[in-house]
Each structure stands twice: as C-alpha cells, then as structure tokens.
Amino acid sequence: MNIPPDIESFVVHFGEMGSRWGFNRTVGQMFALIVLTEEALNADQIADALGISRGNVSMGLKELQSWRLVRTQPQPGDRKDYFRPNGTVWELAMQVLSERRKREVDPTLSVLRSELMNSQDEQNSYSHQKMREIHDLLELFIGWFDDIHKMSPENLKTLLKLGSGVGKVLDMKDRLLTKN
Amino acid sequence: MNIPPDIESFVVHFGEMGSRWGFNRTVGQMFALIVLTEEALNADQIADALGISRGNVSMGLKELQSWRLVRTQPQPGDRKDYFRPNGTVWELAMQVLSERRKREVDPTLSVLRSELMNSQDEQNSYSHQKMREIHDLLELFIGWFDDIHKMSPENLKTLLKLGSGVGKVLDMKDRLLTKN
DNA sequence: ACCAATTTTCAGAAATTTCTGAAATTATAA
DNA sequence: TTATAATTTCAGAAATTTCTGAAAATTGGT
Numbered sequence: 001m002n003i004p005p006d007i008e009s010f011v012v013h014f015g016e017m018g019s020r021w022g023f024n025r026t027v028g029q030m031f032a033l034i035v036l037t038e039e040a041l042n043a044d045q046i047a048d049a050l051g052i053s054r055g056n057v058s059m060g061l062k063e064l065q066s067w068r069l070v071r072t073q074p075q076p077g078d079r080k081d082y083f084r085p086n087g088t089v090w091e092l093a094m095q096v097l098s099e100r101r102k103r104e105v106d107p108t109l110s111v112l113r114s115e116l117m118n119s120q121d122e123q124n125s126y127s128h129q130k131m132r133e134i135h136d137l138l139e140l141f142i143g144w145f146d147d148i149h150k151m152s153p154e155n156l157k158t159l160l161k162l163g164s165g166v167g168k169v170l171d172m173k174d175r176l177l178t179k180n
Numbered sequence: 181m182n183i184p185p186d187i188e189s190f191v192v193h194f195g196e197m198g199s200r201w202g203f204n205r206t207v208g209q210m211f212a213l214i215v216l217t218e219e220a221l222n223a224d225q226i227a228d229a230l231g232i233s234r235g236n237v238s239m240g241l242k243e244l245q246s247w248r249l250v251r252t253q254p255q256p257g258d259r260k261d262y263f264r265p266n267g268t269v270w271e272l273a274m275q276v277l278s279e280r281r282k283r284e285v286d287p288t289l290s291v292l293r294s295e296l297m298n299s300q301d302e303q304n305s306y307s308h309q310k311m312r313e314i315h316d317l318l319e320l321f322i323g324w325f326d327d328i329h330k331m332s333p334e335n336l337k338t339l340l341k342l343g344s345g346v347g348k349v350l351d352m353k354d355r356l357l358t359k360n
Numbered sequence: 361a362c363c364a365a366t367t368t369t370c371a372g373a374a375a376t377t378t379c380t381g382a383a384a385t386t387a388t389a390a
Numbered sequence: 391t392t393a394t395a396a397t398t399t400c401a402g403a404a405a406t407t408t409c410t411g412a413a414a415a416t417t418g419g420t
Contacts, residue, residue: 006299007307013291020202020284024408038306053410058368079418080366089313104200111193119186126218127187133269140340147343155347160320163327166346167335176356204378233380238398259388260396
C-alpha cells in the first residue's frame, strides 16, 4: 500500500467498514481514496496506492459507477480514464442511501406485495397480519424517503437539525390556526 | 426445510436479504420465522423448520439476542427456551435501525474524530476538509436519529406521513407568527 | 487498416464466512 | 448428588466471496 499518510487510516477504516455499507473491502477503500483526493485518479494510480491488482480496480470502479458514486473526468493529453467523486459529500451520502433503499427495501416490499395478493384465503391468519404490518411500515418509509429526497440540501439540513422539534412546531401551528 | 407454506417464501427471501441487513442467511430466516409465527418457538423447532443444525440455531439465537430482536418466553411445564419477537414490528424496525447505526456509523465517526484531532498541521488540506464534511454530516444524522428515536410511534408515524410537507408547515408558522 | 495503449473479463486461487455435529458445559429436578 | 435434559462451543468442512493476472476486447490515434 502506498496511500498518502494523512488519509491512510480513514481509507483503511472505510475498507473494513465496506461490507457493512454494501460493498467489499477494496471497493470501500477505493471510494474513500477517490473522495479524499483532490486530483482525479486513474486506475493504475488506484491499484498502486492500495496495492491491489489492476483487474480488481476495474471491477471496483464498475461497482462504484453502478452506485453512481464516481464518474470519469477526461484529462487533456491523456487517454486514460480519470475518476472523481460524483458530487458533494452530501450528494454522495444521499446517493448511498437511495441505492441502499433500492437494494435493501424494494425487493422485500415486492415479495410482500405478491405474498399479500395471492392469499385471499388467509386474510386473517397471524402471519398474514404481520406481513401486512411489515409491508405498511416499508411503504410508509419509502414514501417518506422519496419525499425527503426531493428537498434541497439546505432545507433538509434545517429539518435534520430540528429533529423531533418538528412535533412542537406542529402543535404551535395548530394553536395559531385555532386562535385565528 | 419444513416451514409452514404460507410463510415459506417470505422466510426464504428474508434469508437471502440477510447479508444486506447485517446478518447471515440463516439468522435472517430465523428472525422472519419467529416474527411470523404466533407461538413461541424452541431451538429444536427452529432447526427442524429451517433444516439447519442445532449448533447453528444456537449461534443464530445468540446473534438475534445481541441485536435485542428476540427474547425468551418461559413455557409452563417445559424447561426448553422458547423464543418470541422482542416487541412490535415497529419496535423491531427501530431496533434494527439503532443497532445498524451503532455498527455502521459510530465506528466511522470515532475514527474521524481522532483523525481530525491529531492533525492540527493540515487543517487546511483538501483531505482534512473532506473528512470534516463527512464528520459533520454523520454528527448531524446521529443527532437527528437520537432525537427522533425518543418520539412515540404515533407522532413518528405522523411525521413520516408528512414528509417534506414539514417544510410547508415551517413556512406557515413563520407567516402566522409575523402576522401576529 | 494497423498499432499501441487501455480497459474488461473471467477461470482458477486465495481469503473469508458460514455451518455442522460431536464433545463440553450448564441447568434442573428427583 | 446424580442423572437427564438442554444449551453452547468450537475445530474442521463446506460454501461463498473476493482477488489475481493473463488473455480478450475495446478505444483512439496515425
């Protein structure tokens, strides 16, 4: 490995974290390296920095592109592909969240939907009831997430800072409206 | 495998999903089975239903208990351990989220904190700046999550249904307050 | 069209994770 | 205390995932 020392520990850590975030160790390291490096990097530079094979880098970059987390940036006078993060840290985080939603939640929802369809008989069975509860919870979550996802980073940050304080604002709204 | 046919496809699916949710196939199947079954189940019943070894069930139950997703329920006249979901579907979902936060976010935040501490020199380097951005984003998220987590299911459901509509409510509050 | 540079692919090797089942441990009851 | 029932442990086997590197495919320039 030949990572700049000031980012080494984070790059290594993010690799270890990798599997928990939905990709493998080297993909995690590659992502961290690209995000923390100001200059666009080509595949050979990445392979050298992380001490992994050229083939592995190629596969990893394909993976990161399928997540829309990196993009290529042409460098004048060089025909190699150079890679950059595909957006700000905020945008990357949102991108990870929606990609994970797509991979972790959507398939389950789709199984539940068809399961709840093909079983008119057992409408009232305990298991049917529980599957409906899970289904409704996932739908609620997805609706919320899609909605939230459209907001500007600024508004979203405000909302996050507010947290459960939103409850108080809702109360206040009611009080003000009934007064008028 | 010897799963009741009306839940088989979901149990199998949740097993396949397992790794994406932070546990392995059999742990995922065990969890789905326990949640969808009305009666408390003992380890032998689980092993038989899923067609896996007794030892594997023991390890899986330990894992599910470490996530606080299942608990034992003593059955009168039987000294085996019987297992039930540790709460409602809603509570289980919240539990999964906070456990994943603990495993996926907290370690990264802690690495970032110490990284940002031990480098007064490079305060202005690009990588330092990016690490701070990531750090601040994670802190914001965690603060929000902790806050949200305290809310009652009822209020939280309302909030989720509202989605980005909260923005409008905030605007309305401002307008009402300045009018008065 | 040809050549050289670059990227991708993929079969097999290496590493990691999961699973089994028999032995060890722990708990309960007589 | 002893016998029996139940659970846990863990070494090695099996399954799965990740990685390498050489060959194949693609790209771009002349």
